[in-house]
Amino acid sequence: xxxxxxxxxxxRSALATGDPREVDRIAREIVSAFHGEIPHLSSYRGARIIGxxxxxxxxxxxxxxxxxxxxxxxxxxxxxxGPYGLDxxxxxxxxxxxxxDTGIEGDELKALYERVDHVYANYYKSYVSGLCGWKYQDxxxxxxxxxxxxxxxxxxxxxxxxxxxxxxxxxANLSVxxxxxxxxxxxxxxxxxxxxxxxxxxxxxxxxxxxxxxxKGMMADLQTKDAGKREGKLQKILGWLANKGTDVFIxxxxxIVQAVQSQM
Numbered sequence: 001x002x003x004x005x006x007x008x009x010x011x012r013s014a015l016a017t018g019d020p021r022e023v024d025r026i027a028r029e030i031v032s033a034f035h036g037e038i039p040h041l042s043s044y045r046g047a048r049i050i051g052x053x054x055x056x057x058x059x060x061x062x063x064x065x066x067x068x069x070x071x072x073x074x075x076x077x078x079x080x081x082g083p084y085g086l087d088x089x090x091x092x093x094x095x096x097x098x099x100x101d102t103g104i105e106g107d108e109l110k111a112l113y114e115r116v117d118h119v120y121a122n123y124y125k126s127y128v129s130g131l132c133g134w135k136y137q138d139x140x141x142x143x144x145x146x147x148x149x150x151x152x153x154x155x156x157x158x159x160x161x162x163x164x165x166x167x168x169x170x171x172a173n174l175s176v177x178x179x180x181x182x183x184x185x186x187x188x189x190x191x192x193x194x195x196x197x198x199x200x201x202x203x204x205x206x207x208x209x210x211x212x213x214x215x216k217g218m219m220a221d222l223q224t225k226d227a228g229k230r231e232g233k234l235q236k237i238l239g240w241l242a243n244k245g246t247d248v249f250i251x252x253x254x255x256i257v258q259a260v261q262s263q264m
Contacts, residue, residue: 002073003033004069004072004073004076005073007026007029007030007033007069008066008069008070008073008097010026011026011027011030011062011065011066011069012066012100012101014026014062015059015062015063015066018059020056021056023056023057023058023059023061023062024056024057026062027057027061027062027065028057030062030065030069031065034069034072037072038068038069038071038072041068070094070097074090074094077090078090080161081157081161084160084161084164086157086160086161088119089153089156089157089160090157092116092119092153093150093153093154093157095112095116096112096116096146096149096150096153097150099112099146100143100146100147105141105142106141109141109146110133110141113131113132113133113141113145113149114133116149116153117131117133117134117149120152120153120156121134124152124156126152127152127156130148131145131148131149132145162242162249165249165253166238166242199212199215199216199219200212207244211244214240215237215240218233218236218237218240219237221233241253
C-alpha cells in the first residue's frame with residue numbers, strides 16, 4: 001500500500017468514528033507529508049492550523065484534504081500506469097473506493113460488484129476467490145468485500161506493470177556497433193554512472209542501503225562487452241528485483257531500463 005493509500009484509509013476510518021482528535025491528527029499529518037505536492041495547499045485553511053481547541057481540523061477540513069489527496073493520487077496513477085494501458089483497472093479501483101466513501105449498499109453495491117467482477121473474473125483465475133456472489137461465497141456486499149476487490153485489482157495492476165517493465169528491459173538492444181565502439185563505450189560509462197548515482201536518491205523505505213550497494217554492483221556489471229554475459233547479468237538483476245516486492249520493483253526498474261538503454 002502506498003503512503004497516499006495509507007493516509008486515505010486512515011482518513012476514512014477517522015471520519016467513520018468521528019473522533020475529533022483522530023480527525024485532527026490525520027489532517028495534520030496529510031498537510032505535513034504533502035504540503036509540497038498538493039497544489040495550492042497553502043491556501044487551504046487547515047494548512048495554517050497549528051494550535052489546539054478551536055484550531056483543530058474539522059471533519060469537513062479532513063474531507064477537503066482527502067479530496068485533494070485523491071486528485072494527487074489520480075495524477076500519479078495516470079503518470080505511472082496510463083502509458084501502459086492500465087487506466088481501466090485504476091478507474092475500477094476508484095469506483096470501488098467511491099462506493100466506500102459514499103456508503104452505497106444493497107442492490108446498488110451488488111450491481112457495482114457485477115460490473116467490475118465480470119471484467120476480471122475470466123481473465124484472472126484467482127480474482128473470484130473469496131468474493132461474494134461467486135462459487136460458495138454468499139456473503140452480502142460490504143466494506144470488507146469492497147476492500148478485498150480493491151486489493152485484488154491493485155495486485156493485478158502492479159503485476160501487469162511488472163511484466164511490462166521486464167519486457168521493456170529484455171527488449172533493449174545491448175549491442176554496441178563496432179564502428180563506434182570507443183565513443184559509445186565512453187558515453188555509456190557516463191550514463192551508467194548517472195544511473196547508479198540516481199539509485200542513491202531512492203528512499204530507504206523503497207530500497208535499503210545494503211540493497212542499493214548490491215543493485216549498483218549488478219548494474220555496473222552490465223558494462224561488460226560480452227553480449228552473452230550481459231544478457232545473463234540482466235536476467236540476474238530482473239530476478240533479484242522480482243523478489244523484492246512491487247514497491248521496490250517499481251522504484252528501481254526505471255534506472256535498470258536507463259542503464260540498459262545506455263549500452264545501446
